[in-house]
Amino acid sequence: MVVVTAIPTIKVDLGAGLADLEWTINAYNLAFACLMLTGAALGDRFGRRRMYVIGLAAFTIASIMAASAGSIDILIIARVIQGVAAGVSIPVSLALLADATPPEKRGAAMGIWGSVAGIAIAAGPVIGGIITQGISWHWIFWLNVPFGIAATVGSALLLRESKGPRPKIDVPGLLLASTGLFGLVWAAVRAPSIGWGSFEAYGSVVGGVVLLALFVAWEFKAKYPMLPMEYFRHRGFTVANISAFLQHFALIGALFVLAQLFQFGLGSNAMVSGLQLLAWTAMPLVVAPFAGKLADKHGSKPFMVAGLALLGIGLLWIGLVTSAGVGYGSLVVPLIFGGAGIAMCLPTTINLVFASVPPEDAGVASGVNSALRELGGVFGVVALGAAFAANGSFESAEASLSGFQAALVLGGIVALVGTAVALFAPGKPKPAGPVVDVRPPAEEVIETPIN
Structure with missing residues (x-):
């Protein structure tokens, strides 16, 4: 979110072409999305805390490299390393959180995690706009460094180590x-x-x-x-992961479109559009902790269904009212609806995924869910972008509005499909499936007689 707002400035400063600028985003997304399952598997085998610390350290070093980049090629290489580091860190971070939290309080913990994610999403466009306009685009990467150092050292000292049940990768x-x-x-x-x-x-x-x-x-x-297929026989595991994919398809695709709608269609600058998006992006900070805590008591299903429905209604509403001269006041309520929907669905889908597998397989659950969420976001941007291109253009603000309408309506429809899928979630938490037997075959076991 921070990098997207700095793209125009990077173009001028580094003399980059359009294809190069696309790769400052795509290089990160490719590495990030493709390594989620790998990161989870490495954490299960070599230790989740260890891989988390390595990922944080690598991300910090890559941020220094990006901040110091004097050419677009160096910046793209740094973004690849950031994507690799994030692909390792994100799935094991959720597994570490699940390991540190008793099952009866995990919903609340995931709610707090969702609110922190909301802070990041909300702050990204605003901070990116302020730094790019007020200081230099290099500082969007320097900003990572003190946080990265603190997180790396703190994680190494304070987190406890855990591993998955499989002795081999x-x-x-x-x-x-x-x-x-x-x-x-x-x-x-x-x-x-x-x-x-x-x-x-x-x-x-x-x-x-x-x-x-x-x-x-x-x-x-x-x-x-690395992924026991029998887990997909558990209705909660399958429904939660499909719902997560559809939610992020609509969410990330819509954020991509809304940022352009405010800037190009409605004439806001990068910083103002980030502030306008706060009605959407700040909702997880407010709602997610309560949704997660209530899900511990009432189950994840009601919040998944209601959250995806609110997201779908909000996007359809914005798509239908968007027109030449529309005021921001007409968009605030549907933006709040969509943001509240995300806040309700995000932590509860993750919680249901963890509740559907044995505790020692939290890494597998996190890897699958993280990979599907990221894939959903990537394809959401592509699909909503294609809907825009088929119905509008950037020739003028007026010509763009019909494209924005079509893209947002598509996002709303996908979210409502997710609502229908979430209806099949189990009403109450189900016992986790059987633990995968990873012991050696019987002939390899040495029996020790007991006197």
Whole structure:
């Protein structure tokens, strides 16, 4: 969110072309989305705290590299390293949180996590605009450094270590999952410039789907699967992950569109548009802790259903009222609806995912959920961007409005589809499935007689 607001300034300062600027975003997204399952698997095998600290340290170093970049090529390389570091850190961070929290209080903990995520989303556009306009774009990366150092040292000293139940890494599964996800995300980030009809785009999709199908087939027979397929038989696990994908499809795609609507369609500058988005982005800070705490008592389903419904209604409302001369006052209520919906759904989907697997497999649950949320966001930006392009253009503010309308209506429809999916969630927390047996075969076990 911070980097997006600085793109125009980076273009001028580094003399970058449009394709280069796209890669300052795409390079991060590719590495980030493709390594979620890998990060979770590495944390389970080598220690979640260890991988979290390594990821934080790498992200901090890459931020220094980005802040010091004198060319667009160095900046893109730094963004790749940031994406790799985030892909390792994010899934193990949720697993560490789940490990540190008793199940009966996990909803509240996820609610607090959601509110912190809300702070980040809300602050990104505002801080990005202030720093870029008032200081220098380099400082959007320097800002990470003191926080990164403090988080790295604090995590190393204060967090407790935990591991997953599998003694070995499922290397074939890891390679198939990572390359399959890479194919899907590559197609998504390249299609806007080369078109979905190109061989590169649809070839990447087909290749990604085939590799992920091979991943699923392999996981059924792997001795130590990185993703036990039997978890998808648990209704809560499957419904929560599908809901998370659809929520982020609508959420991230809509944020991408709304930022452009305020700036190009309604004439706000970057800083003002960030402030206008606070009606949406600040809601998780306010609502998420309460939603998570109430979910501990009443279950996740009501909040998932209501949250996705509010998100869908809010986006449809904005899409229908957006027109030439529309005032910000006409958009405040639907923005609040959408933000409150996110705040209700985000922590409760994650909580239901964790409640659906044995405690020692929190890393697997986090990796799957994080990967699907990120994929949803990537494809949401592409799909809503395509809806805009098919119905509007940037030739003028007036010409853009019909495109913004179509994109936001699509986002609202997807969120309402998520509402229908969430209706199938279990009404109350269900017992976790059986623990995956990762002990050696019977012939390898040495029996010790007991006197």
